[in-house]
Amino acid sequence: MKDTAVSSPAPQEDTCNDHGKPLELFCEACNAVICVNCLAHNHKHHEYNLVTDSCESLRECLSPVEGKKEALKKVMSAIAEREGEIRERGEGVLEEIHEMVDDIIAVLRQSERKLAEQAKRVTDAKLKVLSKQMNSAEKSFSLLEDVANDVEQSLKVSISQKVLRSKKQMMERMSEVTAEINVEELHPKEKADFVLSKDIKLLHHIGDIVTYSSTALQQCRVKKVGCFERQPEEKSISLSLSIEAPDSSLLSVPLSSLRCSLVPAGRGKPIHTTITTSTDPGVYRIQCNLSTSGYHTVKVQVYDVLLEDASLVVPINPYLKNIAPLHVVDELKGPWGVAVSNNCVLVTENLGQCITILDREGKKVKSLGGVKGSGNVNFSFPRGLAITPDKFILVSDSDNHRVQKISMDGYLIASVGEKGNGPLQFNTPFGIAVSPRTGQVFIADKINHRIQVLNPDLTFSHSFGSEGSANGQFSYPVGIAIDDQEFIYVTDFKNHRIQKLSSNGQFLDKFGIKGSGPGQLNGPHGIAIDTGATGL
Structure with missing residues (x-):
């Protein structure tokens, strides 16, 4: 018996109910399938196509649908991939939580042992006496x-x-x-x-689960922290960056989500960096082979969000061993204070009893004063020098125990101070600095062993410091400088150190002891801050 192939019957061709003819045409105007007789009678002058052509045209219309389907497949694949990433991140966070709790428990056990030992020591000591x-x-x-x-x-x-x-x-x-x-x-x-003095407040809140949406990240800004550091062995430099939220809090994000590059101005080719965490939460160490000076754009990306560009200035090539001076200015008599304004450099000549104004090439433009005395725009051993935000000169007129405010043309605007130890009284004022934010004037009141703070209109605001060597005390403060975060740096002459304080005089840090080795100072005088680049 022979096998008989079974095939699907060919689709029956529809015929017109009115004329019995095959329905071979499609009327576009009536959206109907017709025969040739229908075309001649009821659909005359209508736009039409062969049924096969219309079907092909309909098939072509599927192209956008298929495109959308492919796009949705990719989206679903991306969602599935992101779901996997989120689950993996969630498991990672849970593992981190368990590790953190284990660490806390270990610390608590250690604290328990220390407290138990302490309790035993106290008990034994008391029982011994009894x-x-x-x-x-x-x-x-x-x-x-x-x-x-x-x-x-x-x-x-x-x-x-x-x-x-x-x-x-x-x-x-x-x-x-x-x-x-x-x-x-x-x-x-x-x-x-x-008794046991309990301090378990922090244990009630040991952390938060923080999520960073694209919208939230776009509102953050990149901020440079601290100063450049040279890494001679790696032939690279490093700096610290933080990501600051609108409320000034610092964000801590996984290193794997963070990308950073530096782009030299006008050169365009990005310099890739290596990112590590620091001991401070929310602060990241950036290391790179950076040998160019000048402005650089800092590009930071968190996940897929590119943060707003930040800029920083590299003041010099960090690998130059010998730095040649651009200009040498001769014939200055006892130069002491220096300030820069627009295209000129101002210098106090302590022995010349004047302020000398130089152009950028170091050529003398003019001198203000020049006669020792106590009259307007006369000086008796001028020392500190600063420029106000409205481009006036402030000079500490040391032996006249006053501060003079002078225009660039040499006219007196204001003069405050007399010898004494009260408000708006000085005893040999030296260094002077102006806050870039508030315009307040900070004066190193040397022999009064204090810093006196004046408002922008030179009225008294407050003072801080006293004679001594404790934190926040001074022994002949001489130089003073202010960074862009409003921290005050004072050269504490006879204590052979530099102190860092808040604008209201709260002690923050100090540096230096007497000597000539690294980290040692011997009667420090002047101090300046590179607010654009290195920080100090």
């Missing part, structure tokens, strides 16, 4: 019992007259023994007055 007191009390009690027994025994066995003949000696003995025993001193000196 034990000595108990021994003394027992010895005294035993001695009193012996004396009492001796008297009682004598009274029992001896003739009364004989006992009374020894009364005086017995009384002296009892008096001597009782006098030697100070019962008040034997009262317990120690008390059960020690």
Whole structure:
């Protein structure tokens, strides 16, 4: 018996109900399938196509649908991939939580041991004192019992007259023994007055799960922290960056999500960096082979969000071993303070009793003053120099114990101060600095061992410091500078150190001891801050 191939029957061709003809045409105007007779009668002058062509045209219309399908497949694949990433990140965070809790438990166990040891030491010390007191009390009690027994025994066995003949000696003995025993001193000196001082507030909140949306990240800004550091062995430099939220808090993001590059101005080719965490939360160490000076754009990307560009300035090539001066200015008599304004450099000549203004090439433009005296725009050993935001000159006129405010043309705007130790009184003012944010004027009041702060209109604001070597005290403060975060740096001359303080005088940090080695200073005078690049 032969196998018979079974095939699907060909689709039956529809015929027109009115004319019995095949429906071979499609009327575009009526959206209907017609035959040739229908075209001649009822669909005359209508736009039409062959059914096969119309079907092909319909098939072509599927192209956008197929395109959308492919796009959605990619989206679904991306969602599935992101789901996997989120689950993996969630598992990672849970693992981090467990590790953190384990670390906290280990620290708590260590604290438990230390507290237990501390409690035992306190208990043993108190019991030791009481034990000595108990021994003394027992010895005294035993001695009193012996004396009492001796008297009682004598009274029992001896003739009364004989006992009374020894009364005086017995009384002296009892008096001597009782006098030697100070019962008040034997009262317990120690008390059960020690308790556990609990401090578990932080344990009620040991962390947060933070999510960074694209919108939130776009509102953050990149900020340079600290100064450049040279890494000679790696032939690279490093700096610290932070990501600051609108509320000034620092964001801590996974290193794997962070990308950073530096682009030199005008050169365009990005310099790739290596990023590591620092000991400070939210601060990242950026290391790169950066050999060019000038402006650089900092590009930071977190996940797929590119943060707003930041800029920084590299003041010099960090690998130059010898730095040649651009210009040498001669004939200055005892130069002390220096300030820069627009295209000129101003220098106080301490021995020349003047302020000299130089152009960028170091050529003398003019001098203000020049005559020793106490009149307007006369000086007696001028020292510190600063430029106000409105481009006036501030100079500490040391031996006149005042500060003069002068226009660039040499006209006196204001003068404040006299010798003394009260508000708006000075005793040999030296360094002077102006806050870039508030315009307040900070003056190193040298022999008063303090920093005096004036408002922009030169009225008194406040002062801080006193004579001494403790934190926040000074011994002849000389130089002063302010960074872009409003921190104050003072050269503490006779303490051979530099102190860092807040604008209200709160001590923050210090650097230096007397000597000539690394990290040592010997009577530091001037100080300046590179606010654009290195920080100090």
